[in-house]
Amino acid sequence: MLKIFKIKTLLFTPLIKWVVLNPGVMKSNLFLKAMITFPSMVSKTYDKKIAGSGHDYHRALEQGLTRVFNKPQKILDLCTGTGIAAFKVAAAFPMSSIDAIDQIRGMLDVAKKKAEESGITNINFEIGNAAKLKYSENEFDFIVTSNAPIYLSEAARVLKSGGLFLATYSFSGDAFLHLKYAVNQYLSNNGIDLVEMESTGNGVYILGQKNK
Numbered sequence: 619m620l621k622i623f624k625i626k627t628l629l630f631t632p633l634i635k636w637v638v639l640n641p642g643v644m645k646s647n648l649f650l651k652a653m654i655t656f657p658s659m660v661s662k663t664y665d666k667k668i669a670g671s672g673h674d675y676h677r678a679l680e681q682g683l684t685r686v687f688n689k690p691q692k693i694l695d696l697c698t699g700t701g702i703a704a705f706k707v708a709a710a711f712p713m714s715s716i717d718a719i720d721q722i723r724g725m726l727d728v729a730k731k732k733a734e735e736s737g738i739t740n741i742n743f744e745i746g747n748a749a750k751l752k753y754s755e756n757e758f759d760f761i762v763t764s765n766a767p768i769y770l771s772e773a774a775r776v777l778k779s780g781g782l783f784l785a786t787y788s789f790s791g792d793a794f795l796h797l798k799y800a801v802n803q804y805l806s807n808n809g810i811d812l813v814e815m816e817s818t819g820n821g822v823y824i825l826g827q828k829n830k
Contacts, residue, residue: 645749679706679786682786683707683784685823688760691714692715693714693758693760698718699765700728701728705732705736707762715740717753718742720743726745748767750772751773751776756778756779762783762785771808782813786822788820791822798815802815
């Protein structure tokens with residue numbers, strides 16, 4: 619499995635560079651269709667594949683969460699999938715209210731079942747599109763997304779002034795660091811200041827703060 623992960627990293631790295639330098643591609647019909655088709659196919663086996671991936675899938679997410687300094691009460695998890703980030707956030711901020719959205723019902727079914735089995739009640743899992751959020755402006759203290767495309771204009775719209783935005787990836791950390799200028803520019807263009815960007819293990823976390 620470790621060998622498979624290394625192959626995937628080699629394949630993803632050039633794709634990441636292309637998307638970071640051309641963020642508009644994430645709104646193309648082909649990209650949007652891929653973001654529905656592939657997750658739908660792997661929803662039932664996703665957690666099992668992660669468990670057998672042979673690397674620390676959660677490291678960047680866990681490290682990034684330790685850097686969140688605003689004690690958020692209302693949190694949004696974008697593209698939650700099977701709820702991996704949402705559960706980590708719930709553990710880090712047990713008094714918070716978390717909305718966790720994804721457009722793949724199969725992924726949400728798995729997440730909801732895990733929440734029920736674990737007795738976790740402060741996460742609201744529901745269908746939602748990160749590229750077109752239903753929420754009002756300035757609604758959340760903290761937004762997190764993990765291993766997903768970032769529709770930053772929408773995230774910034776629903777994030778409160780001074781609120782924090784955390785994006786984490788479990789792979790290709792060096793690729794993101796080499797593109798730090800482009801990442802910083804993408805954040806800045808959407809009213810978010812880069813607070814910290816660090817690689818950890820194979821991945822990276824990117825922490826920003828809304829400046830207005």
